Structures are given as structure tokens and as C-alpha cells.
Amino acid sequence: MTLTFASPDGPTIPLYPVRPCRLRKALDTLGERAATWAKAQDFNAGFGAALVIPGEDGAIAAALGGLGDETARKRQRFAMAGVASGLPAGRYALQGNLEDGDLEEACLGWLLSRYRFDRYAKQPPAVAELVAPGGVDAARIEAIVAGEVLTRDLINTPAGDMGPAALEQAARDLAEANGARVEVTEGDDLLDQGFPMIHAVGRAADDDPRLIDLRWGEEGPTLTLVGKGVCFDTGGLNIKPSSSMALMKKDMGGAATVLGLASMIMTLGLPLRLRVLIPAVENSISDEAMRPGDILTSRKGLTVEINNTDAEGRLVLADALTLAVEEKPDLLVSMATLTGAARVAVGPDLAPFYTGDDDDAEALAEAAVRVRDPVWRMPFHDPYEAMLEPGIADLDNAPKGGFGGSITAALFLRRFATHPRYLHFDIYGWTPNPAPGRPKGGVGQGARALFDALPEILDL
Incomplete structure (x- = not known):
């Protein structure tokens, strides 16, 4: 699915984003007839409310979009x-003086509202189009x-159609579109190659495990993204209850998110050298499954x-991160x-992240506010290290x-x-409940914030 701005050629409908406190002024600009119509429709510029104003011929002469009051804007995004x-259907052009951040949010939210996951069933199309306003970088x-659409589509696709092989193909398709290269280590070769x-x-x-390794870029600082690609998680022999297994098609959300972020980086040509590592597996149950009490030796030797x-x-x-560190990005x-613990701590809307670099x-926290992609820093709390040491092995996985x-x-x-500069999300x-620009289903988290912060973090 391609979500873009409408062509600037041809007639447009003026659309006035307005807050409740400025509604009167906006209506004065549009005239008494518009004010009377807005009052009759009980339009008060509430968050996300829309009103079309008819002209004398009955066609749409203008439209108003509610931005909501201060409380609503604190609680919600993408009015x-x-x-x-x-x-209704039409080509709309924003009017007025939105500040830069608000203007970008308006454009981003508008395009995201057009997203539909329609691989398996037809969905009602989005009919209102937006012409890119002056002052925004439309291509960006x-x-x-x-990138967000790619992430959502990958997460929303059921595991029957998005196993490790399909995830590999998605990475190859992205690489081919951007002049990147991909190498894959698969099946028993993982043992031979140290994973x-x-x-x-x-x-x-049945769908063999694999490590997907995508590279792009020849100059600039090095960035390595590692995404968890567990395409479905039964829990293994410690099988999940059915209620916990229902959403496990999304357990490759980390892989989907780093691929979406990689798409942004490559499409816009950030001056860096990018590597994306995705360990793609399905945690299934058979006589081959790992057992509780087994002790594994990692690539690092731990x-x-x-x-x-x-x-x-x-x-x-762990194996993918060990490989990543070997090149010292x-x-x-x-x-x-x-972890489910992260959801208990901060809920589904915030993306917790960890770093030892203040x-x-x-930089990440400030970018998250700018681009309306909320994150929250969590601590690498060293006293808890002892909880990881079972005595019989170097580490305990649970x-x-x-x-x-x-x-x-x-x-x-x-x-x-x-690594001294390590970020973990x-x-x-x-998205468990639909919200403006975010239908129920898969969603990228942290990628837009990190993308916006990269120029500062990597001195691009």
C-alpha cells in the first residue's frame, strides 16, 4: 500500500484546522453563512471533528477540522x-498558520489515516486526499x-503467511528496492557458522530458522539494527495458554520495526552505513524443541x-547481538x-527503551516529543544482575x-x-484499540523517534 499526498494540480477544498478557542475567529473569516451552518451542526472544534461547509451551489466550499482543546491534545495524537x-471525498488544502511541528503532525496523521490492511478482505477506502502544504518536506x-506501512503490514500478516522464509523475502524485497544486499544463514548452517x-x-x-543480514551504504558512521523475528511463539514446551497465544503473530514486531526504520533510512539516503540483523524463527513444539533445563552455549561462549x-x-x-558487536558499530x-512486563509497566502506547548513554x-526523548512517537527510558539497574545468574550456568533465561x-x-x-552505545527497545x-491514524493492529513504535534523533546521535 502506497500512501502519498495528492497531486497539487487541479481544484482543492480549503480546510481550516482550528482549536475551540479560535473557532469564532475562523468562522468570522468564512462569513456569517458559515458561522450559522457550524452552529446548526453543533461543531465546536473538538478533537478530530470534521465539518464541511456548503457553498451556494450545494458543493463543498470549505471544511473545518477540530484540533481539540489543550486537554484533548495532551491525551491524543493526530487530530x-x-x-x-x-x-467526504475531495482534495483538501490546509489553510491557516499551524506551527511547524503541528503541520508535520497533521500531514503525517492524515497519510496514516489512509492505511488499510486489505490483504485478506476488502476494506472501505480512504476518500479524502491532502495536497502537501508549503513548508513541509513532503518526500520525507x-x-x-x-516505513510505517511496511511495519504494519508485516505485523498484521498471520504467521501462516509470515514465517521465517516470508520474513526473509520481505527483507530481500526491501533490499532490492534500495540497492542493499542480503545474506542469509539458514538451518543447520547456523550451527556451523556459530549461532x-x-x-x-x-x-x-518446519520453516527453518535463519539469520537475515542486510547491508546498505558505503560511507558515514555505522548503525546496526537488530530485530527480534519470532514469527510465531507457541511458548515452546512451556506452552502459552490460548489467550496469550492469540497475538503471537506480532512477536516478530521488532524485526518489522527495524525493517520499517531501514526503509526510511535508505529511501531518504541518510549518510551512514546500515546493517540490519534479524534472527527469524518460529518457536514451535516437536520432539526437536529445546527443553526446560537445557543449557545452551551461545555464540559468545556464555x-x-x-x-x-x-x-x-x-x-x-543474544547470538545476533554478539555478531553485531564483532564489527564495533x-x-x-x-x-x-x-516482555509482558514492559506492558504492565507502561501500557501499550509507550515504547520503553534502555541505554547507558545519557x-x-x-536526544531520543526530545525527538519522540517532536514526532509524536512516545518513548520512556527504563534503567539498566545493575543490582538486578545477580538475578540472571543461576549458578549451574552463566545465565538464566527466565x-x-x-x-x-x-x-x-x-x-x-x-x-x-x-557496546558503549547500545539502545534497546x-x-x-x-494498537489494541483504534485511535486516529492507528487502527487496531500492528504498529511501529520507537522507529520515528529514533529516525528523527539519528542526525544528532550519529552527528550526521
Whole structure:
């Protein structure tokens, strides 16, 4: 699905974004007839409300879009996405003096409101189009939206059509479109090439486990993105209850998100050298499945006791992160739908992240506010390190007790991501309730914030 701005050629309908406190002034500009009509329709510029104003001939002469009051804007994002969804067919042109950040949010939200996942059933099309307003970088916004669409489509696709092989193909398609190259280590070759934990997690599935390695760019600082690609997670022999398994098609949300971010980077030609590593597996059940109590030896040489086969994401990431560190990139980032504990801590809308670099954390947090992609810093709390050490092996993949689950998972990964500039995101990758610009289903988290922060973090 391609979501772009409408062509600037031809007639447009003026659209006035307006806050409740400025509604009177906007209506004075449009005239008494418009004011009377707005009052009759009980339009009060509430968040996401839309109103078309007819001309004397009955055609749409103008439209109003509600931005909501201060409270509404604090609680919600993308008011213009709601407006777009409420407008009839037409080509609209924003009017007025939105500030730069608000104007970009309006454009981004509008394009995102046009998203439909229609692979398996027809969906009602989005009919209201937006002409790119002056003062925005239309190509940049379209590239960001395209990356988000890729992420959403990958997450929304059921595991029957998005197993490790299909995820590999998605990476190859992205690489081909952008002049990147891909190498894949698959099946028993994972053992030969030194990725024993990726192999152990995925060996029970018919769709072979694999490590996808995408590279792009020849000059500039080096950025390595590692995304968890567990295409479906039964929990393994520690099988999940059915209620917990229902959304496990999204357990490759980290992989989907780094591919979406990579799409943004490559499309817009950021001056850096990019590497994307995706351990793609299905955590299935068979006589080949790893067992509780097994001890695995990682690529790094650290041994890991398997106390819960449902804590598999950190295992595949560990081998991939070890490989990533071997090249000493300037910045290493992992993204994963890793723990339920993160959702308990911050809910589904915030993307928790971990870093030991205060400057990187500040840059990311400021970017998140600018681009309306909320994140929240969590601590690498060193006293919890002891919880990872079972005694019988170097590490425990599922510490007992249940406390600080997102933190202990991040600390586990840090044992392998021995890098001074390491960012880890423990994302959810799913919108449980529809919101403007974000229908129920897969969603990218943290990618837009990181993309906006990269020029500062990497001094681009």
C-alpha cells in the first residue's frame, strides 16, 4: 500500500484546522453563512471533528477540522487523522498558520489515516486526499509513512503467511528496492557458522530458522539494527495458554520495526552505513524443541540455562547481538516485542527503551516529543544482575520471581551487546484499540523517534 499526498494540480477544498478557542475567529473569516451552518451542526472544534461547509451551489466550499482543546491534545495524537476520516471525498488544502511541528503532525496523521490492511478482505477506502502544504518536506513524510506501512503490514500478516522464509523475502524485497544486499544463514548452517541459540529456538519448526543480514551504504558512521523475528511463539514446551497465544503473530514486531526504520533510512539516503540483523524463527513444539533445563552455549561462549522455553526472544537476539558487536558499530540498536512486563509497566502506547548513554537518551526523548512517537527510558539497574545468574550456568533465561522482568531481559541482552552505545527497545508493536491514524493492529513504535534523533546521535 502506497500512501502519498495528492497531486497539487487541479481544484482543492480549503480546510481550516482550528482549536475551540479560535473557532469564532475562523468562522468570522468564512462569513456569517458559515458561522450559522457550524452552529446548526453543533461543531465546536473538538478533537478530530470534521465539518464541511456548503457553498451556494450545494458543493463543498470549505471544511473545518477540530484540533481539540489543550486537554484533548495532551491525551491524543493526530487530530487531523480523525478529521480526514470524517471528511467526504475531495482534495483538501490546509489553510491557516499551524506551527511547524503541528503541520508535520497533521500531514503525517492524515497519510496514516489512509492505511488499510486489505490483504485478506476488502476494506472501505480512504476518500479524502491532502495536497502537501508549503513548508513541509513532503518526500520525507511520505518515506516515513512508507516505513510505517511496511511495519504494519508485516505485523498484521498471520504467521501462516509470515514465517521465517516470508520474513526473509520481505527483507530481500526491501533490499532490492534500495540497492542493499542480503545474506542469509539458514538451518543447520547456523550451527556451523556459530549461532547455536538461534538454531535451538527455531529447530522444532518446519520453516527453518535463519539469520537475515542486510547491508546498505558505503560511507558515514555505522548503525546496526537488530530485530527480534519470532514469527510465531507457541511458548515452546512451556506452552502459552490460548489467550496469550492469540497475538503471537506480532512477536516478530521488532524485526518489522527495524525493517520499517531501514526503509526510511535508505529511501531518504541518510549518510551512514546500515546493517540490519534479524534472527527469524518460529518457536514451535516437536520432539526437536529445546527443553526446560537445557543449557545452551551461545555464540559468545556464555552458557544459558533454559528455565522457560517461552523466554526465547532474548536467546535469538543474544547470538545476533554478539555478531553485531564483532564489527564495533558506532551505534547498536535492538528492537523486540520482548516482555509482558514492559506492558504492565507502561501500557501499550509507550515504547520503553534502555541505554547507558545519557546524551543519546536525551536526544531520543526530545525527538519522540517532536514526532509524536512516545518513548520512556527504563534503567539498566545493575543490582538486578545477580538475578540472571543461576549458578549451574552463566545465565538464566527466565529469572524466578517475576519482578523487573523487562529490566532483567534488558540486562540479559546487555551481557551480549557489550557496546558503549547500545539502545534497546522493548516494544509492544500493537494498537489494541483504534485511535486516529492507528487502527487496531500492528504498529511501529520507537522507529520515528529514533529516525528523527539519528542526525544528532550519529552527528550526521
